[in-house]
Amino acid sequence: MSSASKHIVSDRIFILVWLALLALTGVTVAVSHIDLGPWNVWLALSIASFKSGLVIAFFMHMKYENRLLKGFFFCALLTLAIFIGFTFFDVHYR
Amino acid sequence: MSEAAHKDYTGAKLGMWLFLFTELILFGGLFILYAVYLHRYPAEFAAAGSELNEVFGAANTLLLLSSSLAIALATSAIQRGAKGRTLWLVGATIASALIFMVNKYVEWSAKIGHGLYPDGPAMLERPPGEIAFFSLYYITTGLHGLHVLIGGALLVWVWLRVAADAIHAEDYVALENSGLYWHLVDLVWIFIFPLYYLII
Structure with missing residues (x-):
């Protein structure tokens, strides 16, 4: 439908x-x-x-999507940011 | 009677996005490798990056941005039921995918012809930082190129489905999801272009 x-x-x-x-x-x-x-x-x-x-x-089309999809997208970005951030902690203070 | 095929527009789109998130993480990993090696070998990255042809990179950027526009317009067109316009726009996107791959082929074969490929004779004479740069270049643009091929193949399928009236104004999620995949290809290239071709 x-x-x-x-x-x-x-x-x-x-x-x-x-x-x-x-x-x-x-x-x-x-x-x-x-x-x-x-x-x-x-x-x-x-x-x-x-x-x-x-x-x-x-x-x-993300601007026009519902909250559920926007929330999911935010979680994916957060995950990416966390693993980029932690890698940099590791590289920087090694 | 419940014989009509079950359709779930929201579910189909959510599923596609979940898949795209895994793609973001996949390419994200490659960009992290890039960042770590750039941090370690800034001079070698600049030297190796200057050997990539900026004109090819810029041309492919224009192609992908413009084809992203075409497939976005195609989604609006199918929603309005404009079949002819949709076919034309999806066709233009497929043509862009082909031209992109031809550019990539010319670019890669020039490098490979000079022995500059992983484990190639010219590559092994380079300092480690440049080897890291070119290895990452081949892996990242290779994986991206694979996505261009898959995206192009998907869009050929979409074109045929639109032509056969299986995708239409009331049921267009296949076109929309294939378009999302194509935008992802564009998205990854937006980062590849400055990081590999324009690095100084």
Whole structure:
């Protein structure tokens, strides 16, 4: 059966998100040519995380999902953050 | 009579997301390896990264971002019942997957031709940090490329199902879930591109 809560995202929103993603890719390439020392990788990761947020929220529809799915997603991110965090504790204080 | 096939839209989508979470953890593990080795060999990573072709990387980024847009538009199109438009958009996504793989093939074969592959002659002469970089490059982009192939195959199946009217405005979760898989492929590449191709 089709879902009762069928939510159709307008093409305009998708195209705006796509333009933002292209612009951010341009920014990523541009800043990679400037030597910022260790900040290069942090800047690249910040932009990549923001782009991922756009893809997940709009293209993957997460913004329009119910609380259950959002909660699950949050748990997955938390798990990932915990195992990245703990690995870094280990590497840093070894 | 309860002879109609049982459909559970929410369950199907939740199941797909659960699978995608395991994929996030899988690729997350590879990015952790990257981070740990980058921490240990920053200079070698910069030197090795500069050998990757930025233009190929950027072209593949544009392809994946644009095909993600196409499959997102396809989901909206099928919800509105626009079959022709859906077929066109899914077809464009499949074409992007193919072009992506052709780029990857050209890129990999140039490297392999120079003996730069795991355990290859040119690779073994390198310092350990560069060996770590290229090994991770092959594993991560290889696993990602496998996902592009699987995603492309899934979308061919979706295209045929849409053409046969088995996926339509009232039952489109197969297209939506395949689209989610395709977005994941895009998501992983968003991190691969700066970390491998643009590292300085």
